[in-house]
Amino acid sequence: MGEWTVFSPGDSAPNDGTYIEIGVNAFHMGVNDPKKVRLAKGERFPETSNHERKWKRMGRNS
16 A cells, blocks of 8 residues: 555644645646645644645655
8 A cells, every 4th residue: 555645734744854735626737835844754734825735745855
């Protein structure tokens, strides 16, 4: 079973890393000025800028 790649506010971070907001319905268009957050494993994701966004982990070396 694979690891989730997209997370909602309130979910626990599966690993340490930097996560960025993405648009769920139009992910191919990107998000202007997306929030970025650094979380440790087990920390909860904060609220996004709007209800149509989710969190996704940035590159492995973040």
